[in-house]
Amino acid sequence: MSNIALLRLTILCSLLSFTLLLAPRLLSHAAASEEDQENPQPLVQDDEHVAALSLSNSGMFCDRSAFRSDVCFMRGDVRTHSASNSILLVSQNFTAAETIKPYTRKWETGVMDTIAELRLRTVDPDDARAHTCDVRHDVPAVVFSTGGYTGNVYHDFNDGLIPLFITSHQFDRKVVFIVLDHHPWWLARYGKVLSRLSHHPPIDFAGDQRTHCFSEVIVGLRIHGELAVDPARMKNNATIADFRQVLDDAYGPRVKRITTSARSRRPKLVIVQRNGSRAIENEGAVASMAAAAGFRVEVLRPGASTALARIHRAMSTCDAMVGVHGAAMAHILFMRPGTAFVQIVPVGTDWPAAAYYGDPATKMGLRYEAYRILPRESSLLGEYREEDEVLRDPDSVNAKGWETTKKVYLDGQRVTLDLVRFRRSLVRVRQYLISRWTFNS
Template sequence: MKGDVRTDSISSSLFLKTARNSGVEKIRPYPRKWETHTINTVGELNLVAKQSSGNGDRPCEVRHDVPAVFFSTGGHTGNFYHEFSDGIVPLYITSQHMNRKVVFAILEYHDWWFTKYRDVLGQLTDFPIVDFNRDRRVHCFPQAIVGLKFHDILAVDPALMENATRRTMVDFHDLLDRAFAKDEKTDESSKRKPKLVIMSRKGSRELTNQESVVELAVDIGFDVEVLAAERTTDIGMMYRKLESSDVIMGVHGAGLTNFIFMRPKSVLIQVIPLGLRRHAENCFGKAAKKYGLNYIPYEIGVEESSLREEYDRNDPVLVDPKSITRKGWDITRKIYVDHQNVRLNLQRFRKSLLLAFEYCNSNRRTDG
C-alpha cells in the first residue's frame, strides 16, 4: 500500500486514500498460509482503498515519514522454532533492505516477545514498536507492507531478496552477532577440544540415556555442555554459547532451532525418532544444509524407541511408520511426536559422534 495510509485499530483496518476505485481486502498477516488451522487463529486486518474526498477522514494523530511493516505475533508464537521460522527470519527478509528506516506495527503484541527479541529488533528498526490492537491513535504512513515475506523454513533465498541485496542466512547470522555478541572474540579453536552442545528435552522425545551419551562424547574427545531452551531462556546467552561451539545435537524438537546461532561449517546432529524422518528433514535438515552446516541425521531403530514398550513388535507403528503418518498430522503427532522417547544405542551412535569429531578437526585444518 503506497500513498496516504492510515490506521484504525478499532475496526482492525488500514485505509489507503486513492483516486481510483474503492475496495476492501482482508488479510491475516502471518506466514503459514498453508496451515489452515493455524492461520484461522490469527486476527484479520482489513485493507480498505477509499476514494479521497476529505470528508469523514480521521485526522492523523501520529505522522511517520518511513514505511510500516504490519505483522502478527499470534499463531504459533510461544514456540521457539516458530518464533524464528514464522517470525524473526521472515521479518529480516521483509525489512532488512530498509536499513532500519521502518516502523513495525504488531498485531497480537506480547510484552514478553518484545523483551525476548528487543536486541534483534533494534538491528532492524530505529523506531518504537506500534502495538496495533491497543494503540487507538491514527498513525499515518507513506507506505505499508502488510504481512511478512517467507522463502522457506529457516532460510533466506538471496535470489528473492529486495533491491538485489543478495542476503543469505550467513548475513542473518551476522545480524544476530551484532545483536548478541558482547566481547571481542579470540580464536583459540586450535588449542581447545571441540565443543559439543546437547539440547536437552523433557516430556516428549526425551533422551533417556543422556548421561551415557555425555560420557561417550567426552571419551571421544569433546568438551560437552547440556543446555535446555525454555520460553524465558536468555537468547543472547544461548547465542554466545552456541556461536562458540562446534557441534549441536539433540532429538528432533524446537531446541534444534538454535543451530542458526552456530557458525557456518559447524555440525548439527539431529536424532530422528521413528515416524518423523520427513518432518525432521523439512524442519531442520534442509535448512541446516542450506546454511552451510555439516548435517548428520541419525535415524533411530525400533530398539531405540520407547514405542517398542507400548506396541507389539509387528505393529505397523513400529515396522511401517509411513502407513501411520499417511493418516495425517494429528495421528502422527499423537503417536510419534507427543508420546515417544529415545534411548540411543551407544555403539551405533558412536559413529555419528566420530564423524562430527572428524568434521571439527577438518575445519580446524582448513581454517588454520
C-alpha cells in the same frame, strides 16, 4: 484416420500432458495441512518488489499468488485506524477494499482462524478528516501478526522473524513495524532482534489508538521456505547468513566479553536436551561417552524462560551440537558455518527432521549428520509389538494425518541411544572438525 479423429486424438494428448504437468503441484497442495506438514514453494516465484512497483503514486494491490502468505501494498496517504481494525488509503480517484490476515501459514485454516483480520480500504478525502494524523512517519511500515504458533521457537523464527527480515531488508532498517496480536513477552524476548531490523520502536496496533500516517505500507510477510532466505529474491542477494549476522549483532557483544580464550583442540559439543517427549533417557551416559570421545561437553536445556543471549552464547561458541528432532533445533541459526549438527531422528520423523532442520542446516553451511534411531532405541518398543506398523511401517501411520503423527511419534516417544552406535557418529564429527582446523591452520 479422419481429420476429426485426428483432432480428437490431439486434444486428448494435450489434456493428458497438461494433467501430468499439473499433478505434482496438486499433490504438493494436498500434502500440506498441519503444523509440521510440508509447506510447498509459492506457485509464483514472486519478487517482493514487483507488486510494489506496479503501483503508481497512489494505490492498493494485494498479491495472493503465494501458497504460504498473502501480502498487500498500499501507497499514498495511508492511515491506521485500530478501532475498526482498518488501514485507510485516502483517495478520490478510486475505491478499493481488501481483507488480510498477515500471518505466514495461510493454508492452515485452523490457526488462521485465530489471527486478527485487517480491513484495507480507501476513504474519500472528506471522510479522512475524521482520521487526522496523530503521528506522521517519514519511513514505510510493515504490518504482521505475532499470533498463531508464536511461542514455539521454530515458528517464532520460521513464521515470524526470518520473514520479517526478508520483507524489511530492502529498507535498510528505515522502517516501522506494526504488530497485530501483540504479546508483550514476545517483544521482551525478541526486542534485540527487532532493533537490528528497524531503527524505530514497534507499534502495538490494537493497543495504540493513535492514527499513524505513512506514505507506504506493506501488510503481510514474504516467506521463502523452512528457515530459508532465497538470495535470488533479496536486495543485494542477501542470504540466511545475513540473518544470522542480525542475531550476532543482537547478542554477539555479550558473547565476545565472555569468550576470550583460544579454541581448545577438544571441540566443544552442546547436547540440547528436551524434557518429556523425545528426551534422551540416557543423557548422562551419552555425555560421558562424548567426553571420552574427545569432546568438551555442555548440556543445554532451553525453555521459554531461558534468555536467548544464553542460548546464543552456547550455540555460537560450540563446534558441534546434538539434539533430538524438535523445535529447539531451530537454534542451529546461532551456529557458525563449518560447525557440525547431529540430529537424532526418532522413529517416524524422518521427513520432518530432514525438511525442517536437515536441509536448512546444509544450506546454512553446517556439516549435517542424521542419527536415525532403531526401534530398540525407542520407547515405542515398550508400547507396541515389534511387528506393529508403528515400528515396522511409520509411513502408513503418518498417512493417517498430523494428529496421529503428533500423538504417536512426537508426543509419545523418548530415546535411549545405543552408545556404541552413536559413538561412531560423534567420532566422524570430531574427525571432520579436526581435519577442518588442520586445513585452515
